[in-house]
Amino acid sequence: MAQQELKRDLANRHVQLIAIGGTIGTGLFLGSGKAIQQAGPSIIFAYFLVGIAVFFVMRALGELLLSKAGYQSFTDIAEDYLGPRAAFVTGWTYWFCWIMTAMADVIAVGVYVQYWFDIPQWVPAVICLIILLGLNLLTVKNFGELEFWFALIKVVTILVLIALGVVLLVIGFKTDAGTVTAKNIWGHGGLFPNGIQGFLLSFQMVVFAYVGVELVGVSAAETSNPEKNIPSAINKIPLRILFFYVGALVALLCINPWTGLTPAESPFVKTFSLVGIPIAAGIINFVVLTSAASACNSGMFSTSRILYNLSKNDQAPSRMAQLNKNHVPGNALLVSTLVISVGALLSKLIPGQAFGIVTTISAICFIWVWGVVLVCHIRYKRTRPELQANSKFKAPFTPFVNYAVLVMFAAILLIMLFAEETRPALLLTPLWFIMLFVLHAIRKRKGQASHAPLEQTHQ
Template sequence: MKDAPLAPQADGDEPELKRSLSNRHIQLIAIGGAIGTGLFMGSGKTISLAGPSIIFVYMIIGFMLFFVMRAMGELLLSNLNYKSFIDFSTDLLGPMAGYFTGWTYWFCWIVTGIADVIAISGYTQFWFPDIPLWMPAIGCVAVLLSLNLLTVKMFGELEFWFAMIKIIAICGLVCTGLYMVVTSFQSPTGNTASLTNLWNDGGMFPHGLMGFFAGFQIAVFAFVGIELVGTTAAETKNPERNLPRAINSIPLRIIMFYVFALIAILAVTPWRDVVANKSPFVELFMLAGLPAAAAIINFVVLTSAASSANSGVFSTSRMLFGLAVEGDAPRKFMHLSKQAVPSNGLIFSCICLLAGALVIYLVPNLMEAFTLITTVSATLFMFVWTMILLSYLAYRKKSAHLHRASNYKMPGGKVMVWVCLGFFVFILALLALENDTRQALYMVPVWFAVLGLAYRSVLRNKSRVKQAE
């Protein structure tokens, strides 16, 4: 049965988002969220740091985040009035928790989106080296805003095709690597493609435990956005069926798109030959005799960055909508267009993304700032994941009857929540070890201090509104 169109917004009526995203959209949005640009561009650095043990790093991070997603899934399905994790964190942990979660998630995606816009400008120079860097940045934001303003379904279609490009590229790499191993391909340097390359040069842990731990610092950034499927809950057709399907397929996706890809790279190119500042995807295709590899992978990485920016535009506008409904953001962000799109939130978020173009214009050398931006983003994403887990603990305490009645219980329950929380503390400790990531950790408390001051103002406004009523 088709969804009914959005009802006119009469005075006093609360606007509602339409359930326009199908199972096809949700599955590919979940895949797109699980495959970050970090896999294409950051895997070279992680391999050089951790060697073949990087395979275990990605598996462990994916394993932990699967339980975060299962906790989120049980919470969203326990009450279909929950539209996103703002709603259940507000309900279960209190208004302040909802406020901090919503605005932090908004800021996460704005920061990530700025980084993506900067990256897109850099990738565009591959084909158009003479145009100013700020031009593709503005063009990207304008295109994403225009398409997202049309319909919610347009976002789903964009993510569907962006994710398809990533999937095809990874499947192409895995199949190429498998063929080279089977045929015992020899590289110009004399290396033979073989699975023994995974362990015959210093073993699986050539840099010991410290090298293994160093891989976590960068690899965790590749999983940013995995929770995006939770922000689509309010606009998903048949969420009882489609959300569990998307979440349950996360382990299979991690194996297919991370583990197999890394095995293919390491089997063809011994880990010592992987260059930290180059994409191993490009190098493998070049070895296979595909001269267009650089252009193809540049296109794939560009679409991956555009996918991330598109996700940011979508999720930030929905967060602003949810915050406005709770009274934690200006009421103008509650406005929905005739297509049931939170247009004011979209426009405001895109204006913020244009800060990326401003950064490009003002700062000639962006790499240090880029690292700082992505580290701040990943640290704040871990805060959001932590709030999901704390909400789950509160749900088990306050609504034990809903947990007992749930058809989609989180495996491991409260025990796995504490294991995941301990893992996040471990990641933060690792981030504190390196100078560049440690600087980003110093910046995070500043954000929470600003939020705390803003929350006091919000409380005063709410108090005035109540007195006026």
């Protein structure tokens, strides 16, 4: 029988690229078009502000993970500081986050393949899931290698765009949209052309663009040297993401004014086409395809590990904790993949709304998970001062910054309530939490009932 422990087979480069690959995806390549239309050039500030907030969440998570060797994810942390009910709700919510996100990504894979081949969307979606499942069932190192190369394609594309923007800016290149100049950023209605309202409405898509960065926490149990790799990844990745997002957006808006971009098309495709690259649409379609596959790959990894940890903590069926001979939670991976495959069905039932609803619910649930991390860190500092005093990776400006970021997250949820597009998903999401609280209460009652006869026998 295989030893029932996850294998530590991820190197530092895997950990860093896992988080980058899980984050840079549809939120930037597709969602940024819609966000730019809502906020105009002020979208740059929105990405910067959310990026800074996520960095502080990551620092809090990093300190908590390294404060106790037994922690494998933030569900363990939630149980330690907020109790089993919070761990149950947070663990299943995080699983739900990635299930929803992976559903959207696998649907997108089918759409992108249709660019080249006239086949039903579900065919490439299923093929993608089968390939990713097969690779993930083998070893965790396969997941790391696959995600490394997926992420590398996206990173190279963004770096090329930024470099291209700098060159065109220096030589004053002229496109069909006009001269490439920094004035394009503020020269079409100012930095806030749609006012503060447009700026605030863009935050939902910006939050969704950053989901996945906390995968460093999920992969903590599988790093070869957590004490070295986790701090390194946490300190570097948020800054890199800020560079990729803010740098890419600045380049896009210098080459093409925000008024020339529409939500219906990728701003990347539009920009590469403007500078005279005829095969731009094909190139970017390939990048977006690998981007969707990458995010789906991250989702499969994350959901299987969350189910594994929930089972280990007796909050999910015991079979979900069984590892195969390669030290991979095979049952949990299979169950998660089957649920993700429901995404193809959703695309048939609500084709025009599926992606928007799924991504909004995902963003809301991620805000919950990030918020739980911050609350746990506040309690850690208050109740375990000896651990905090000996910490080698202290989160800065705490607890003030924790409260500030929590207020920011609450404000974003409030904005979603007033926005017509996000209001339905926001009003539906509480049903998920109510269901989890009820399920936990039922499980607790059954557990107490099963122990009662044993206690009477011993009396």
